[in-house]
Amino acid sequence: MKFKLKGAKPTSGFNDWYKKQKTKRATQRALVPTMLRVVTFALTLASMILGLSLLPLFPQPLPIIIAFLIAFIAYENPLFSLPIGGALIGLGLIYNISKVNFISTLGDQFVREVVVFTFLFVFTILPIFFHKHKAAIAIDLGIIAAILLFFGQAYFLAVPLIFASIVVFKRLSILTAVYYGLISTPLLMMQYLGFIIDAAEVRTDWWVLPNSSPPIFAPLTELLKSLQESMIQFRLFDTSRVVYAITEQVTQTPPLADHTIIEVLSHYLDSVPGIVLFLVIIAVLVSATVIVMRLVLKQANVSERILPPITAAVGTLAFFICLSVLQGPLAFEAKIESGKIAIGTIAAAVFALPALYIDQTPKRGATVDMIAQKAGELLGKLEGFEKTLQKVQETLPVDVSSLKVKMLILKDKLNDTLSKTSNQFYEPSEIDDIFSQLEVLGKEIANLNTELDLSLKAYQMLVEGEYSTWIGRFQDLGVQVPTTQRKNFQQELPVEERITQIKETIDAGENLVKDVLKAAEQAYSLIREMYDPKLPEESQAVAFAREQLVENTTPWVASNSLFTALNNWRKQYRVEISLSICYLQNSISVVASLSDQCDLLRSVLGKDFSKVMDIVRRAENLELDVKKNPITVGNFIRTKEVLQASLDIVRDILAVLNEKLIALEKSIDSLLPTEEYLWEKNNVLSEHIAFATGIFLEPSKHQPDQALANLRQAASYIDECLSTLARYKYLEEILLNFPIAEIAIIDSLKQKPCISVHDLPFEPKIAEDYLRLFYSKRFRDYSLDNQSVTLMRASK
Numbered sequence: 001m002k003f004k005l006k007g008a009k010p011t012s013g014f015n016d017w018y019k020k021q022k023t024k025r026a027t028q029r030a031l032v033p034t035m036l037r038v039v040t041f042a043l044t045l046a047s048m049i050l051g052l053s054l055l056p057l058f059p060q061p062l063p064i065i066i067a068f069l070i071a072f073i074a075y076e077n078p079l080f081s082l083p084i085g086g087a088l089i090g091l092g093l094i095y096n097i098s099k100v101n102f103i104s105t106l107g108d109q110f111v112r113e114v115v116v117f118t119f120l121f122v123f124t125i126l127p128i129f130f131h132k133h134k135a136a137i138a139i140d141l142g143i144i145a146a147i148l149l150f151f152g153q154a155y156f157l158a159v160p161l162i163f164a165s166i167v168v169f170k171r172l173s174i175l176t177a178v179y180y181g182l183i184s185t186p187l188l189m190m191q192y193l194g195f196i197i198d199a200a201e202v203r204t205d206w207w208v209l210p211n212s213s214p215p216i217f218a219p220l221t222e223l224l225k226s227l228q229e230s231m232i233q234f235r236l237f238d239t240s241r242v243v244y245a246i247t248e249q250v251t252q253t254p255p256l257a258d259h260t261i262i263e264v265l266s267h268y269l270d271s272v273p274g275i276v277l278f279l280v281i282i283a284v285l286v287s288a289t290v291i292v293m294r295l296v297l298k299q300a301n302v303s304e305r306i307l308p309p310i311t312a313a314v315g316t317l318a319f320f321i322c323l324s325v326l327q328g329p330l331a332f333e334a335k336i337e338s339g340k341i342a343i344g345t346i347a348a349a350v351f352a353l354p355a356l357y358i359d360q361t362p363k364r365g366a367t368v369d370m371i372a373q374k375a376g377e378l379l380g381k382l383e384g385f386e387k388t389l390q391k392v393q394e395t396l397p398v399d400v401s402s403l404k405v406k407m408l409i410l411k412d413k414l415n416d417t418l419s420k421t422s423n424q425f426y427e428p429s430e431i432d433d434i435f436s437q438l439e440v441l442g443k444e445i446a447n448l449n450t451e452l453d454l455s456l457k458a459y460q461m462l463v464e465g466e467y468s469t470w471i472g473r474f475q476d477l478g479v480q481v482p483t484t485q486r487k488n489f490q491q492e493l494p495v496e497e498r499i500t501q502i503k504e505t506i507d508a509g510e511n512l513v514k515d516v517l518k519a520a521e522q523a524y525s526l527i528r529e530m531y532d533p534k535l536p537e538e539s540q541a542v543a544f545a546r547e548q549l550v551e552n553t554t555p556w557v558a559s560n561s562l563f564t565a566l567n568n569w570r571k572q573y574r575v576e577i578s579l580s581i582c583y584l585q586n587s588i589s590v591v592a593s594l595s596d597q598c599d600l601l602r603s604v605l606g607k608d609f610s611k612v613m614d615i616v617r618r619a620e621n622l623e624l625d626v627k628k629n630p631i632t633v634g635n636f637i638r639t640k641e642v643l644q645a646s647l648d649i650v651r652d653i654l655a656v657l658n659e660k661l662i663a664l665e666k667s668i669d670s671l672l673p674t675e676e677y678l679w680e681k682n683n684v685l686s687e688h689i690a691f692a693t694g695i696f697l698e699p700s701k702h703q704p705d706q707a708l709a710n711l712r713q714a715a716s717y718i719d720e721c722l723s724t725l726a727r728y729k730y731l732e733e734i735l736l737n738f739p740i741a742e743i744a745i746i747d748s749l750k751q752k753p754c755i756s757v758h759d760l761p762f763e764p765k766i767a768e769d770y771l772r773l774f775y776s777k778r779f780r781d782y783s784l785d786n787q788s789v790t791l792m793r794a795s796k
Contacts, residue, residue: 036133036134037075037076037133038075039137040071040074040075040078040133040136040137040140041071041072041074041075042071043136043137043140043141043144044067044070044071044074044078044081044082044085044136044140045067045068045070045071046140046144047085047139047140047141047143047144047147048063048066048067048070048071048085048089048143049063049064049067050143050144050147051085051088051089051092051143051147051183052066052067052085052088052089052092054147054150054224055089055092055093055095055096055183056092056096057088057091057092057095057231057242058231058234059231059232059234062234066088067085069081070082070084070085074133074136077131078127078131078132078133078135078136079127079128079131082127082131082136082139083124083125083127083128085127086123086124086126086127086139087120087123087124089123089143089183090119090120090123090124090182091120091242091246093119093182093183093186093187094116094119094120094246094249095242095245095246097186097187097190098245098246098248098249099190101249101254101255101260101261102186102189102190102249102261103115103116103249103250104248104249104250104252104253104254105254105260105261105262106261106262109250109251112249112250113250116246116249116250119182122178122182123182126139126175126178126179127139130172130175134169134172135172135175137169138165138169138172138173138174138175138176139175139176139179141161141162141164141165141176142162142165142175142176142177142178142179142180142183143179143180143183144161145157145158145159145161145162145176145180145184146158146179146180146182146183146184146187147183148161149184149187149188149218149219149220150219150220150221150223150224151219151221152219152221155218155219155220156320156336156340156341156343156344157344157347158180158184158217159217159316159319159320159344159348160312160316160344160345160347160348160351161176161351162176162177162180163311163312163315163316163319163348163351163352164312164348164351164352166311166312166315167308167309167311167312167315167352167355168308168352168354168355187220187223188214188215188216188218188220189261189264189265189268190223191215191218191220191222191223192214192215192264192267193259193260193261193263193264194222194223195212196259196263196264197258197259199212200258200259207267211333212333213267213271213327213328213331213332213333214264214267214268214271214332214333215332215333215334215335216271216275216332216333216334217323217334217335217336218333218334218335219335270331271330271331271332274326274329274330274331274332275330275332277330278322278323278326278330278332281322281326282315282318282319282322285314285318285322286311286314286315286318289311289314289315289318290307290311293307293310293311293314294307305355308352308355309348309349309350309352309353309355310349311352312348312349312351312352313345313346313348313349313352315348316344316345316347316348317341317344317345317348320336320340320341320344320345321341323336324336324341370435371417371421371434371435371438372418372421374435374438374439374442375414375417375418375421375438376418378414378438378441378442378445379411379414379415379418381442381445382407382410382411382414382445385407385445385448385449385452386407386411388452388495388496389403389404389407389452391496391499392452392456392499395499395502395503396456396459396499396502396503396506397554398455398456398459400452400455403448403451403452403455406444406448407448410441410444410445410448413441414441417434417438449495452495453495453498456495456498456499456502457491457498459502460498460501460502460505463502463505463506463509463554464505466509466554466556466559467505467508467509467512470509470512470556470559470563471512473563474512474516474559474562474563474566477563477566477567477570478630479515479516479519479566480519480629481512481515481516481519506554506555509554509555509556509559510549510555512555512559513545513549513555513558513559513562514549516559516562516566517542517545517546517549517558517562520539520541520542520545520562520565520566521539521542523566523569524538524539524542524565524569527569527573530576530580532573539565541561541562541564541565541568542562542565544558544561545558545559545561545562545565546558548561581630583711584626584642584646584711585623585626586715587646587650587711587714587715588619588622588623588626588642588646588649589623590715590716590718590719591615591616591619591649591650591653591715591718592616592619592620592622592623594612594616594619594653594718594722595613595616595617595620597722598613600722600726601613601722603726603729604660604722604725604726604728604729605656605660605725608656608659608660611656612653612656612657615649615652615653615656616653618645618649619649622642622645622646622649626642646711647711650711650714650715650718651714653718654689654714654717654718654721657689657718657721657722657725658686658689658690658721660725661682661685661686661689661721661724661725661728662686664725664728664729664732665681665728667732668681668728668731668732668735671732671735671736671738672735673735673738673773673776673777674776674777677773677776677777679731680727682720682724685717685720685721685724688713688717689717689721734766734769734770734773735773738770738773741760741762741770741773741774742770742774742777744760744761744762745760745770745771745774745791748760749791749793753792753793754790754791754792754793755771755790755791755792756771756788756789756790756791757771757789768789771784771789771791772784772789774791775791780794781793781794782794
């Protein structure tokens with residue numbers, strides 16, 4: 001619940017925030033047991049004293065004082081102390097390994113910078129991410145385990161400490177292993193480098209000497225003697241020497257040496273397979289032991305609380321035995337004695353005893369104010385959920401009634417808790433139980449959000465599936481519908497954004513139905529005009545879909561109605577539609593195929609050739625468009641468009657051809673040798689073209705089916721027109737050249753009493769036509785043998 005106070009000062013927001021943070025810190029403090037804080041303080045103090053003293057930076061007693069300060073802060077909150085302690089130990093480690101130029105020999109300056117940065121980053125960042133008290137203890141154990149290697153009589157206790165951390169802290173024990181590895185690995189390498197230098201003075205092939213493999217577990221007593229000295233005093237001069245020693249590792253050129261850390265790294269890398277196999281063997285042995293022990297304890301009806309010490313002891317024992325036995329075959333070196341193995345095994349069991357006696361579950365220590373604050377927070381979350389639920393009910397057709405009932409029950413419980421809290425109704429002994437109940441209510445509120453999210457996810461998948469399904473079905477029917485670009489389904493999405501996406505999909509579905517509804521109305525109207533005039537003026541399926549689109553909250557019922565109607569029309573009028581499409585395609589093809597007769601068209605049309613070719617290209621484009629976008633029941637309205645375009649094409653080409661026919665007929669009539677000469681004029685074709693042209697001039701008077709039939713008939717005249725034009729053109733050329741042929745015939749007759757086609761200087765067919773024309777003009781003076789086409793003077 002939010003309250004707005006009039007006249008609040010500008011700082012009231014900060015004061016509220018500060019009070020909330022103070023209450024939050026008090027709550028968190030109450031949840032951490034005092035014993036856990038004490039253990040954190042003690043182990044942090046021990047680890048920091050050891051780390052800062054044996055990897056020295058500061059003169060004594062500064063390491064002890066700094067360790068105490070870090071431990072004191074860790075008692076309250078490790079987040080503000082352990083990162084500083086980790087950074088100081090990391091700097092001390094880098095300062096000490098600089099003595100053997102550990103970093104400067106690793107490569108170029110960039111590589112060295114990355115190594116230093118990574119080293120310090122890991123030391124500092126892990127305590128920030130893992131800042132609880134248990135994590136702090138795990139880190140402390142890792143530091144102590146690594147520092148124990150400096151003590152020749154106690155170094156073996158590092159392994160029991162690590163195994164104790166594993167059984168007590170489970171996953172957090174990774175921090176123990178990480179800090180142990182970060183500190184011990186460079187130090188073991190430094191000591192191994194000293195061994196190589198000493199061994200190389202004895203013999204050049206030092207690697208054949210006994211115990212020359214790289215060590216993975218050994219005391220660092222020899223290395224302790226050669227570590228860097230700390231500052232004599234904490235002043236700028238001494239500090240600059242430390243800083244220079246560290247930065248010099250990054251910037252300086254490494255001094256020449258016969259043996260460097262690179263050589264040490266190569267030997268360790270060579271032993272990596274054996275080290276990995278060793279760790280796998282230990283993990284398998286310990287896991288098998290735990291499984292067997294659980295079965296034994298279960299059958300013996302003994303509590304598993306004794307399992308952690310047993311696991312730590314068995315793990316330590318297995319580690320030491322395998323370390324001793326396998327160091328030769330697995331190519332690494334380790335130093336461990338049988339007496340220390342026994343002590344270490346016992347120590348592991350002892351270190352793991354806290355798992356038996358210390359209850360590490362947080363104590364609540366709740367108060368009435370905490371209950372009121374918790375209930376208020378939960379009520380605020382529930383009110384936010386109520387607003388979201390209301391938006392879902394107003395926007396989407398999703399049934400959320402069960403969630404609403406659960407929400408109202410939780411709301412009543414929280415209001416009741418707030419009311420009782422304000423009236424001091426609860427007894428002190430009840431407060432912890434009430435706080436626990438509020439935590440349960442918090443989980444139930446979280447479950448409400450989860451249930452709503454799951455419901456919306458399921459509904460979104462349903463809606464997206466319906467939309468995609470109907471898009472595909474309508475496209476299969478040939479309906480040209482614009483598709484809306486949809487976002488991919490996302491598993492993780494805010495509820496408000498998911499509601500918006502669902503609403504967008506439903507809106508896209510409604511737009512889809514509107515587009516299909518328009519196409520269905522047009523298709524039905526055309527089917528009624530062309531194939532079945534007895535159909536009602538409006539389709540019942542289309543009317544039902546329109547009603548559903550208005551009344552229903554989702555468009556899928558209307559989609560189903562339209563799809564069923566279109567599919568039924570496709571089946572019922574399949575033959576008629578196919579025949580109509582075939583007529584259209586054939587009519588278009590007749591004109592488009594004229595492009596294959598360019599020579600004939602050019603010869604008979606002359607200057608009108610370009611006009612005809614423009615019309616032919618229009619027909620080719622229309623034919624290609626029909627092939628790319630076939631006419632189906634879904635886009636049947638295109639039949640009207642294609643029909644009109646086809647009518648225009650056929651009309652235009654017939655007009656050009658008819659105009660040419662009339663011109664040639666006039667030309668032929670004017671060139672005839674006599675007015676009585678009868679030539680083969682195609683009067684029937686002229687009548688047909690005149691009838692077709694009349695239809696094209698007034699297409700509105702004809703129904704689509706009649707126009708389609710007329711188009712088919714008119715297109716059939718085109719080939720006849722071309723053949724007639726070719727014949728007319730031939731006859732026109734004959735008549736134009738007849739005067740010359742007439743002179744040639746008269747000259748031939750002067751020389752011979754009779755002549756044939758072979759006596760004239762023309763092709764036989766042309767010569768025959770000239771002889772017949774000559775005879776038709778002078779049939780009184782000459783006779784013509786039709787069989788032999790021989791011309792002679794008539795006898796008087």
